Amino acid sequence: MSGALHLLAHVGGRAIAVSAEAVDSVVDIPAIVPAPRSHPAVRGLAALRSRVVTVIDTWQVLDLPRGDDDARRAIITVIDGHHHAVLVDTLEDVAPLEVEPVPAGLTLGPRWASVVTGSAERDGEPLLVVDLARLVGGIVAAN
Amino acid sequence: MDDLLQEFIAETRETLGALSGEIVAWEADPADRARLDAIFRFVHTVKGSCGFLDLPRLARLSHAAEDVLQSVRSGERVPDPALVNAVLAIIDRIGEIVEAIDAGNALDDSTEDQLLAALQGKPAEAPPQLVTPVSNAPRAPARSIRLSVDLLDRMMNGVSEMVLARNELARRLRDSGDATLETAIDRLSLTVAELRDTVTRTRMQAIESLFSALPRLVRDTAGTLGKRVSLAIDGAEVELDREMIELLRDPLVHIVRNAIDHGIEAPEERRRAGKPEVGRLSIVARQSGNRIIVEIADDGRGIDTARLVGKLARQEPDRAAELNALSERRRLDLVFEPGLSTRDEVTAMSGRGVGMDVVRTNVEQIGGSIRLDNVPGRGLTTTIEVPLTLAILSAVVIETGRARYAVPRQSVEEIVAAGSSAVRIDAVGDALLATVRGRRLPLVRLGDVLGVGDAIGTMLMIVNLPGGTFALGVDHVDDTQELVVKPVAPAVMAAGLYAGQMLPDTGVPLLLLDCAGVAAAAGVSFERVVEAEPEIEEPAPEGTSALLFEALDGQRRVIPLAAVERIEPVPAGSTRAAGGRWWVSARDGVLPLIIDAGKAPGGSDLAMLMLASTEAATGYLVRRALDIVTIHDDLLPSSNPAIAGIVVIEGEPLEVIDPVRLAGGAARAVKRPICLVQGLDGGWADSMLRPMIEAAGYRVAQALAPGEVAAVTLAAGDERATGGNVVWLSRDTATGRPQIDPQALAQALALAPGAGR
Numbered sequence A: 001m002s003g004a005l006h007l008l009a010h011v012g013g014r015a016i017a018v019s020a021e022a023v024d025s026v027v028d029i030p031a032i033v034p035a036p037r038s039h040p041a042v043r044g045l046a047a048l049r050s051r052v053v054t055v056i057d058t059w060q061v062l063d064l065p066r067g068d069d070d071a072r073r074a075i076i077t078v079i080d081g082h083h084h085a086v087l088v089d090t091l092e093d094v095a096p097l098e099v100e101p102v103p104a105g106l107t108l109g110p111r112w113a114s115v116v117t118g119s120a121e122r123d124g125e126p127l128l129v130v131d132l133a134r135l136v137g138g139i140v141a142a143n
Numbered sequence B: 001m002d003d004l005l006q007e008f009i010a011e012t013r014e015t016l017g018a019l020s021g022e023i024v025a026w027e028a029d030p031a032d033r034a035r036l037d038a039i040f041r042f043v044h045t046v047k048g049s050c051g052f053l054d055l056p057r058l059a060r061l062s063h064a065a066e067d068v069l070q071s072v073r074s075g076e077r078v079p080d081p082a083l084v085n086a087v088l089a090i091i092d093r094i095g096e097i098v099e100a101i102d103a104g105n106a107l108d109d110s111t112e113d114q115l116l117a118a119l120q121g122k123p124a125e126a127p128p129q130l131v132t133p134v135s136n137a138p139r140a141p142a143r144s145i146r147l148s149v150d151l152l153d154r155m156m157n158g159v160s161e162m163v164l165a166r167n168e169l170a171r172r173l174r175d176s177g178d179a180t181l182e183t184a185i186d187r188l189s190l191t192v193a194e195l196r197d198t199v200t201r202t203r204m205q206a207i208e209s210l211f212s213a214l215p216r217l218v219r220d221t222a223g224t225l226g227k228r229v230s231l232a233i234d235g236a237e238v239e240l241d242r243e244m245i246e247l248l249r250d251p252l253v254h255i256v257r258n259a260i261d262h263g264i265e266a267p268e269e270r271r272r273a274g275k276p277e278v279g280r281l282s283i284v285a286r287q288s289g290n291r292i293i294v295e296i297a298d299d300g301r302g303i304d305t306a307r308l309v310g311k312l313a314r315q316e317p318d319r320a321a322e323l324n325a326l327s328e329r330r331r332l333d334l335v336f337e338p339g340l341s342t343r344d345e346v347t348a349m350s351g352r353g354v355g356m357d358v359v360r361t362n363v364e365q366i367g368g369s370i371r372l373d374n375v376p377g378r379g380l381t382t383t384i385e386v387p388l389t390l391a392i393l394s395a396v397v398i399e400t401g402r403a404r405y406a407v408p409r410q411s412v413e414e415i416v417a418a419g420s421s422a423v424r425i426d427a428v429g430d431a432l433l434a435t436v437r438g439r440r441l442p443l444v445r446l447g448d449v450l451g452v453g454d455a456i457g458t459m460l461m462i463v464n465l466p467g468g469t470f471a472l473g474v475d476h477v478d479d480t481q482e483l484v485v486k487p488v489a490p491a492v493m494a495a496g497l498y499a500g501q502m503l504p505d506t507g508v509p510l511l512l513l514d515c516a517g518v519a520a521a522a523g524v525s526f527e528r529v530v531e532a533e534p535e536i537e538e539p540a541p542e543g544t545s546a547l548l549f550e551a552l553d554g555q556r557r558v559i560p561l562a563a564v565e566r567i568e569p570v571p572a573g574s575t576r577a578a579g580g581r582w583w584v585s586a587r588d589g590v591l592p593l594i595i596d597a598g599k600a601p602g603g604s605d606l607a608m609l610m611l612a613s614t615e616a617a618t619g620y621l622v623r624r625a626l627d628i629v630t631i632h633d634d635l636l637p638s639s640n641p642a643i644a645g646i647v648v649i650e651g652e653p654l655e656v657i658d659p660v661r662l663a664g665g666a667a668r669a670v671k672r673p674i675c676l677v678q679g680l681d682g683g684w685a686d687s688m689l690r691p692m693i694e695a696a697g698y699r700v701a702q703a704l705a706p707g708e709v710a711a712v713t714l715a716a717g718d719e720r721a722t723g724g725n726v727v728w729l730s731r732d733t734a735t736g737r738p739q740i741d742p743q744a745l746a747q748a749l750a751l752a753p754g755a756g757r
Helices: A110-115 A132-141 B002-028 B033-053 B056-073 B081-103 B112-119 B149-176 B179-202 B214-225 B242-263 B267-272 B305-315 B317-324 B328-336 B356-365 B446-450 B515-521 B526-537 B659-670 B682-695 B742-751
Strands: A004-011 A014-019 A025-028 A042-048 A051-056 A073-079 A082-087 A090-097 A116-122 A125-130 B204-206 B229-234 B239-241 B279-288 B291-298 B369-375 B379-387 B392-400 B403-408 B412-417 B423-428 B431-436 B439-445 B459-464 B469-474 B476-484 B498-502 B510-513 B544-550 B556-560 B564-570 B575-578 B581-586 B589-594 B606-611 B618-622 B624-631 B643-649 B652-657 B674-678 B699-701 B710-716 B725-731
Touching (some): A014 A116, A051 A132, A073 A090, A073 A132, A082 A132, A110 A116, B033 B056, B056 B081, B081 B112, B149 B179, B149 B476, B179 B204, B214 B229, B214 B242, B214 B279, B239 B242, B242 B279, B242 B291, B242 B356, B305 B328, B328 B369, B392 B446, B392 B459, B392 B469, B392 B498, B392 B510, B403 B476, B431 B459, B439 B446, B439 B515, B446 B469, B459 B476, B510 B515, B556 B624, B564 B581, B564 B618, B606 B624, B624 B643, B652 B659, B682 B699
Parallel strands (some): A051 A082, B229 B279, B403 B510, B439 B469, B556 B652, B589 B618, B674 B710
Antiparallel strands (some): A004 A014, A025 A073, A042 A051, A073 A082, A116 A125, B204 B239, B279 B291, B291 B379, B369 B379, B392 B476, B431 B439, B459 B469, B498 B510, B544 B556, B564 B606, B575 B581, B606 B618
């Protein structure tokens, strides 16, 4: 198997992959400080090695059933100079993936459709490739 | 070669900046040889460099200027205004060409011959341009090395990160409790702190680089308008953030131009007004804490607010009523309204495209404020206040809804406890109104705005915004910290409540509140406040004025001010007990005195409050009067009838004396019925009878003064009773002592009016 490196994760029971290039690091974030009245997709702020990151409620962005309030596993990505922590259920692996177009005729729903750039397969399980920049950037654009 | 050229450009720019003040000074005093020499040196250096760098145009200009200046130096020519203007024009042109070389632009040279002709004293076809745009290129301060701005910024960012990393390390260390590392961390802390200071200072620049262009600006502006202005500059050595200096440049230029154009009058008008012909403009910079204050003061005509209002009312007739109701201060603030020009006619200076509204916006954008002090006819002082640096902010850390937030220190005017007696909170319609020492402010509950609770909180922060002031209710105020501010992500910014994020030593991120956003989110609109202001200006007297005093027992008590006529000193030893009550020898003779403790403490000077409600002048003895306070009618109840209630002042519960009770007691004391004791030997009567009789409210007398009538007479033996209700006491036949029938005595005493209270 050959292809670009991708980080494999699960959100709301769905398998996703994000391009490793967009990933700054993978962490368990410490306590989250709320940022009241921010966009609903913002869980709050967290400090990460002397840097403040904005914690993104991935379930809310993707219109999934509300995720675990104690979820701490996150992908750190830098969008427009701001560090964001994108929360996920679990992180599995880093692997090269062959990215293909989303199968024709598959309706992903509006939220997914705006962030998915393609699909792939890993050990027989279908994956959607998510663009973190669109996922985070879409929060404000949709506002 | 390129390096040499860059060096030449930078150097010329630098010298030009320093020189503009010299030229003006030289014009004012053409005999000043030192100034002339400085200018000569400049053109001479330029000429030399030009030959070397092959810049023929610059060489021609500088050569011509050098020749003329040389002839002035040798006394062949006199530096008249025409000559000075011509030299200035040449130097300006040199600056323009240097900028053009730097930018790689071509510059039209068609007018250069005119400039040179003017220099030779020949009348030019077109008058030499007097006002030339002052170059806006950034000027490095004198005697410094040139550093790339980018490099400085990266250094500053690096140090900011280092401060945060140090904080993180210190926190981890605290958690682990490893004492061996502490010394190392302390040293690191110290070094980082020093480094931060140093790097912050590298960003600093003397405000001189901003001020050095002003003499020229003032001279040119005044010259164009036919006015005469003397400029005084002070505090040029004050340092502030390089970025800040750049951001201050435009507002300052605008204010100076305004002062000369609108403020300072033409010479003949000044003469008529009894002022010296030469107007005074003084520009002073000073540092106050981590703020820089720049004052621009002129002695011109000031702002005619009535005309300002009239002009605005003509522009917007709908607002006429509102405008006329404004206070003087608000009227002055109208200067900052967009699209306003106080000038009726257009002058050379008008139409520059920026009004005071832009100036204020620019100043506020950098966290500063601008204030006007107007004395009509005598002048206007504009005060700009800006923070020293943009990157580090002094913030008040507060707590609401179990989370902590930061508020910029500069916008917090005051912090008061919500429960303090100086604060009153009322529900007005759907809003809350806080009255802080008679000042009415809209109250915003931070918890409510953030959606984390609707309690007012224990503390009120009085927050100043450009448009007005409001009270912000928060749960707790923790402390003040100097923190590095970083921008927040757009998704958080969308809340409209935050201005940035910070990371204090605790390692828990802090959101910096944007006070204007908080006020807007709470629906606080300052336009309404402006309209309502005339009412606020004279608030109805709240509560009652009262005198706070120290009573004889050392306790602080309060008495309504209306009950006190005046306060008089009572020298030690001037009180006397006589006839069952106290008297004081005062200015007006001997006056009855009310003493709480029953006995005047001797040895020290006291004071008495002259009570207003008594018929006869009566004093109330106290240790000293302390203060006049305002008490509200909602007093806490008291079981003591002589106390009208309890009021809380500065957190201390104090008794409020009931003046009616006090005076009533005094009146009764004056008219105490007399109990005449006849035919009883003094010792026995004093020890046995007197306490009983006095407790019943009588005054014991052995004999009646003229006009006095005894209410009760106790008589023993064979003496004749003089009147009143007579009680005969029989004598014990064995001892000869009077025998008391307690029942008869009590009955007789109870009969008397006013007794038995």
